Amino acid sequence: MDKQTDFVLRTIEERGIKFIRLWFTDVIGTLKSVAIAPAEVEGAFAEGVGIDGSAIEGLTRSFEADVLVHPDPTTFQILPWRGTEDPTARMFCDIATPDGAPGVADPRNVLKRTLARAGDRGFTFYTHPEVEFYLLKSSKFGKNGPEPVDQAGYFDNVPGGTAHDFRRRSVRMLEDLGISVEFSHHEAGPGQNEIDLRYADALTMADNIMTFRTVVKEVAIEQGVYATFMPKPLQGQPGSGMHTHLSLFEGDANAFYEAGAEYQLSKIGRQFIAGLLRHAPEITAVTNQFVNSYKRLWGGDEAPSFVTWGHNNRSALVRVPLYKPNKGQSSRVEYRAIDSAANPYLAFSLLLAAGLKGIEEGYELPAEAEDNVWSLNDAERRALGYNQLPASLDHALSLMEDSELVAETLGEHVFNYVLKNKRQEWKEYRAQVTPFELRSNLEML
Template sequence: MERHHDAVLRTVAEKDVRFIRLWFCDVVGTLKSIAISPEDLETAFDEGIGIDGSTIEGFTRAYESDMLLRPDPATFQTLPWRGEVEGTGRMMCDVLTPDGEPAASDPRRVLRSVSERAADKGLDLFAHPEIEFYLFKEGYEPGRTLTPVDTAGYFDHVHKGQGQDFRRTVIQYLEQMNIQVEFSHHENGPGQNEIDLRYADALTTADNILSFRTVVKEVALGMDQVATFMPKPMIEHPGSGMHTHLSMFQGGRNAFHEPGAEFGLSRTGRQFIAGLLRHAAEYCAVTNQFVNSYKRLWGAQEAPSFITWGHNNRSALVRVPFHKPTKGTSSRVEFRGTDSACNPYLAFAVLFAAGLKGVEEEYELPEGAEDTVWELTDRERRTMGIEPLPTDLYRALEVFESSELMAETLGEQVFEFFLRNKHDEWRRYREQVTSREFETSFFAG
């Protein structure tokens, strides 16, 4: 750790970095930031920087508001869009109590705890996200129709397209921040794009997603566009998901791989999927945390609405992708339920906790579904034992609230705040009177 401290101090001096931004996020996943000068770096590393935690969603109560930010020196990078002269650096932070203990309310702490519990069993957790988002010509305003930056579709090559220029700039910035990109392309919806980050350990990947969303928004603003990770911004077009490939390694060996097994999937891998399925309704409120999230899940267009798994089934909640028989590291599990607006620390924490529960308790994996689940009748789904995901945020919160696994994984403070925050969102949503209600009932009676 000391070497990382010294490396940051040297880099700040050599690159003429004048401002250092300390990044962290609240329980909902909103990025927070404060700036310090290079002269305060050593204090930040040794003692932490004090903040008022009572002003941050879910962090603490007013009478115990003092908290500390301690930057993680291994995450230091300069921000490319801020320029090279008198530049700006950033570090991800852990949130601590005044006595230096990890804050129970810190989402990064939640994921670190799950990773450490896995490490105690000799397991390393990895994730590889495919992040979708929309680009619009302007931001949202009441009464304004959103205008996408193009009318292209899936994998379309848009000549002189703004989306291509946009993706190139985003990828350049990400790689300058040591965030590696695997693929990028235009998605199904007009103005919709996808950029896939290369796999890394779960905590690093969650850090990278926060940085990714910031880069995307900054580049969009620089091109007079607006980027959104809203799960379903246009009801007639596909939503934005964050399909995530999950894997576990033990002693350098892929714990999900077994040569000669069906799909190359080991018993551990099958138990992990069984855990994801059995607890899916419980963690759905975390992986899909907004009222709008359920308009994506229940909007068809390949979004998963039912708790199923399959090999080549893109309507399933969990998919086992094609693996290369000669390459054991390629065996993995693709979770297709998460949307791009989740808090990545909490989402990864609950997904890995559910999968690990399946391994620990040796859950049996049910039969896979290779049919398009949307095309089955309700009776056929019932016969096959296929259960639906919650159909709205309220139903998701009902299951979440009764889940011992969620309370244990998130910790009491995050669990209780998340529940209160989301019930409040649902209440405010129900208080709205929509144009559809006027259309259907204004002249009734």
């Protein structure tokens, strides 16, 4: 028995833990949970826990239903919102087939595979997300749409406001779970908030994001409000993105940093950005996986719509943040398209795969965008060679379908399931008669 496993077993006994939740995600990124009793934990470490995978979105085909979930002892944490009555802990799990092979449809395994590819080249991949979400008075809504908890704006300080207590409680709970928070503040939209997580390796961060969403939902329930990570819940207001800072390290050295280079950005860093730009359109169906995601991408309010990069240019898809003198370790790039509803395991896998492709193939970085890309007209953008991101989920899926990079990274099963699931979503969306059509056509036609 290794030290971490022994630590978990001792902690369960010493802290009187009554339930242990085994967490994993489906292909879409929905958190799943099965609870076991303390007496079952040692067996779960040794043999896994059997579940019917065919009942989980995209996990298996019906004729290969049985899978095993294996808890990762390094992810053990006591859930603070459960309190002292029936204390409960959780661990994230890896999914395997009965013969011990890694589950081909396990999003966590997809990311592990991609990280292993980077590791073979000597790289460790770190991410740092800025997670936006809305606080609403209720999940119910009337003819005017959802009602936000306040009418505050960017960085507003609202005395006695719901958001202050909400963010404070959420941050404390995240830190109790071992998740470090860098910043928290009110965002630009009414009821919109942002909490930024301190950087970590990509697998840890993907686990942290799944925990983050759960914490935010739990605090909302506790405080009598409703939290949503929907990309664009309010018409005419900013959408909720998850701008994500990315960096590669070789040992203790930041591979994106080169003293004296333009923006202190190394050749590896430039090639990584070039890979992100070239493959951005074909990975968008995963980084922005819902019909509603494209209302954010094409709705303005600092959401990127065009494939560009720039130094501290917030209209660009990829931004190179301001360099901090004497802090080469902080060199990074920021990918601004991904939204808060993405499956972080699959999204991080594709961002890394695109960047690695740029390094492996020696992609040349195009000229940076120095102007506000949104203020240009279509002819000006075409003249500058600024291609656009997909304008709809349907468009994104057609680009993903032809992508070797996405197919290789996700694996055949996940690749096909995402296409099938999202095509069904588009079909149902396209078939509806919307309020817009009724308002525009019913009386005049």
